[in-house]
Amino acid sequence: MHLSNQGLLVILVVGVVAGWLAGRVMAGGGFGLIGDLLVGLVGAFIGDWLMPQLGIHLGVGIVALIINAFIGAVVLLLILRLIGGGFGGRRRWI
Template sequence: MHLSNQSLLVIIVVGIVAGWLAGRVMEGGGFGLVGDLLVGLIGAFIGDWLLPRLGIHLGVGIVALIINAFIGAVVLLLLLRLIGGGYRGRGWGRRRI
């Protein structure tokens, strides 16, 4: 499989946006650039696996990709919260006041 520079850029942008949105929804803040990217990318894989099994098809385009990755990222953060014993968004670029 060969990825062009343009498709790699789309994957990175979708991952960052989806991770940032999921961080905002779940905890009220993001996880930093790298954390948002990781959450968004893993969330995209989860969304690509989960949504078709639920009979949900969002269509094509960058907006559908972002929504798909966002849903997967929220599922990922919920799983981390359940497994991690009350994950509260510690670390991952959070500022301590």
Template sequence: MHLSNESLLVIIVVGIVAGWLAGNIVRGGGYGLIGDLVVGVIGAFIGDWLLPQLSIHLGTGMVALIVNATLGAIVLLIVLRLISGVGGGGWRGGAGRRW
């Protein structure tokens, strides 16, 4: 697979928007501004792979890309929440500790 600089830039910008949206949708599952942005970029790749595997095609255009990446980021945030075992502890510390 070959990515041009332009398509890589689009993936990063869409991922940043998707990370912000997913952080707001999945309350308690966010990792702060920078963490959500990283999750959004990774979620863009996950959404780009996962949705076609499920035979879900949202169309073309920037809005479809953002929705696709947001869904991937939401999946990633939920998986990270399940792995951490705490509803939002994540990278902020305190994972596994309840007071």
């Protein structure tokens, strides 16, 4: 598989946007540029697998890619917070 520079740029932009949006929606402050990128990229893989399993097809284009990656990133953050008990911050016991 050959990945052009333009394709790589699209993947990076989609990953950053999806990770940033997921960090905002999940009541987190985000994880910085690299953390948001990683969450968005892994979320894109999760969304790409999960959405067809649910019978949901968003179409084609950059907006559909971002929405797909965003949904996957939110699912990833939910799983990570369930396993790890949350990110950063202090736990409140009261």
